[in-house]
């Protein structure tokens with residue numbers, strides 16, 4: 001049978017827990033490697049180490065059979081993949097955060113503001129559902145500094161402890177998604193995945 005190809009984040013918040021979970025499933029990964037693709041120690045599988053953002057597309061295209069990635073990334077990329085299982089780690093929230101002094105009475109008061117985010121698709125969906133319009137400014141990193149430099153009125157970003165928001169004089173105003181790591185597969189589950 002062909003080897004199962006498993007996509008894992010190369011280095012980041014999900015890497016360690018994903019490899020630990022694979023190990024618990026009997027899929028040992030040799031330590032201290034720095035390769036894109038490796039064969040596992042005692043299982044007919046290959047691990048592909050990728051940026052988390054690329055994992056949904058690799059799984060959609062069948063380059064990887066399954067992948068470990070944040071649900072936030074799955075929803076944002078909107079590829080043809082299926083969530084097979086929620087994994088219980090990598091928990092975070094995608095939230096709208098505002099500068100400390102700003103206290104809108106309700107979410108309707110957000111109408112028309114400028115929001116910086118790396119998650120335009122999820123944010124747009126939430127705005128639409130709530131019949132709101134906002135000016136979404138997409139940036140790929142350091143979203144939390146946007147209000148301070150006058151780039152946006154608010155941000156929509158991932159939060160876990162809230163310490164990054166706090167040190168940038170922002171606070172969590174409204175959670176729009178609760179996320180955790182998930183296992184994804186392509187839409188047509190193949191024989192080798194069922195075997196896994």
Ligand code: ATP
Pocket residue numbers: 009010011012013014050051052053069070071072073090091092158159160161179180181
């Ligand atoms: P890559 O180099 O692979 O693109 P990255 O910087 O985009 O990495 P990480 O910061 O490692 O990604 O986060 C990976 C995932 O961890 C997030 O997509 C999210 O699902 C989860 N996560 C949990 N807590 C947090 C948090 N406080 N901030 C950001 N991501 C978090």
Ligand code: ZN
Pocket residue numbers: 051052053
């Ligand atoms: Zn990423």
